[in-house]
Amino acid sequence: MESTTISINKLNAFRANLSSSTLAIPAEKLSQAFDFLAANDFPTTRHEDWKYTRLARIANLKFEPQSNTISQETTKICGNSLRFVFVDGTLTEKPSTLPTGLVCKNIQECNADELQNISANSTIFECLNLAYAQTGIYLQLASKTVLDQAIEIVQINTANSFLAIRNFIDVASFSQAEIIFNYPSAEANNSFVNAVSDVFVGKNAHLKIYKIQSEKGANYHVSRENVVQEADSNFTISTSTINSHFVRNDINVQVNGQNSETNLFGSYLLKENQHVDNHTVIDHRVANCLSNELYKGVIYDKGTAVFNGKVFVRKDAQKINAFQSNANVLMSDDASVNSKPELEIYADDVKCSHGSTTGQLDEEAVFYLRARGIGEQSARNLVVSAFVNDALEKIENEEVLNYIYGVIQKDFGWEF
């Protein structure tokens, strides 16, 4: 539970002009969220989960509305995807038809029945999200439905405002889906996006999520995925954060069924004064599961990154294989990383490993490449892109991977 008291409650001030959620959220969950908000403030760095991420900048945000214009089309990532485009929370594009078994719509259109399983929450940003949620995707995939088109959800923010996005994703047993969450750069330069996704992966279901954050500008992004996995399921999420001003990601996976596989992959590329914080939790509650985590980051200039990965293995969760690794390259003396892998293991027959490395670019490698005739800048780019590519290559969807390569090429000049 987060509870901090500072003399002036910034959270109250922040909430003063927001309008409450109009979604069909169960009343008791909504009032719980409001109660929690009323009793708390933004966490400070004294709070363990926020030790290296200062929220003062968010707490002090003053939103000055600006006209909403999008100067260019957002690239469609997958040629045949089912694409939903939201601009400042308003759904502006959606597929004309959907395959049988798939319900996918603006969460505003949901009734109370559909939202009854929305998660009740216990952190500031989840409560803030629930209390003020205006938009998002509701996705329900019937059992035994295998989608051969990816679902692409684009969230564009042009207004300098607070936007609470709530997604609800339920992939039923024996189904298979691929979802892309794309937060591309937009005209906003002083916005705060708070996204929370409830994700249910049914028995023997396969779900892949690709999350791409490249918002640039002075835009703030705090998002969270609460994932529940049933038996024999397979869940993979790849988070790529490229050239974003301020990002905090929380991924929370509860593995409730045996023989499940969980993959968390991440890559983050920072420059200037950017800040990216990835917190992950994998909670192995049952036996015979595998989890795999690989996060890689490259930080230029005065960028700061945070990685905190927790893996819990509960008392009776035997035969768990859990691997976790975080590696960083600092491209300047002012760049920094706080990396903390944490394993908490209460079972005795498990195979777990974790590791964290942070270093400079291998100058010997750069010299070697230069000595073969490759220019200094391309030599650096070659070495550093190979480093991150380790994590990027886990992205199996080539169109997604190529899109990310394109964003990196544009913003960092690397070639892959």
Next chain:
Amino acid sequence: MIKIKNLHASIDGKEILKGLNLEVKAGEVHAIMGPNGAGKSTLASILAGREEYEVTDGSVDFDGTDLLELSTEDRAREGLFLAFQYPVEIPGVSNVNFLRTALNEIREYKGEEQISAKDFMKMVREKSAIVELDSKLASRSVNEGFSGGEKKRNEIFQMAMLEPKLAILDETDSGLDIDALRIVANGVNTLKSDKNATIVITHYQRLLDYIVPDFVHVLYDGRIVKTGTKELALELEEKGYDWIKNEVSTNV
């Protein structure tokens, strides 16, 4: 090809090269021998443009250009090649991909056209055959997980691909068994022509049975203190360096 005159260089304020002179002409093979710490790798590093070293005096003329004025990559583009004593492992960077990049950057520098994918692959096949480098190795990450011998063969493979004017081989023979040594030497000899030149740095006379040098130099305490023919290498093998050291100190 290359004219090194009165080269003085230091690192961290410590002088390593103390007035080194050496001239290598096209078509020649020169061997440089000398005790540990004499400055052999330092010379190679300075010629390749390693920035940690400070050149305090002297000049290096490379086919009419002032070598010391050029960046490392431009030296390579002008045709200088260093086979590293300790080749670097670069995870994730594919051997052939980086070579294609290198080759194309060199071509661009010379105002030549980019190599086509087809010609490039043909070249990879031909050149890897020269050093009997498995084509699978050619496409793996640079030196990653290569054995010592494979790393050295990879250096010669790269040399074959880049076709330099002047190749400096820094102890390419160290740690090689006799078969690998033959392969490496054969590679070097195959690539030899009257338009290029080779400097081989070695501790062992054995290599010089396979790569026959026109001159053998002894580098001691930052200078070339003796120059001879391949017989000098045999003499060094037999007698060690003490007699040279004595000769040098009595001359001073």
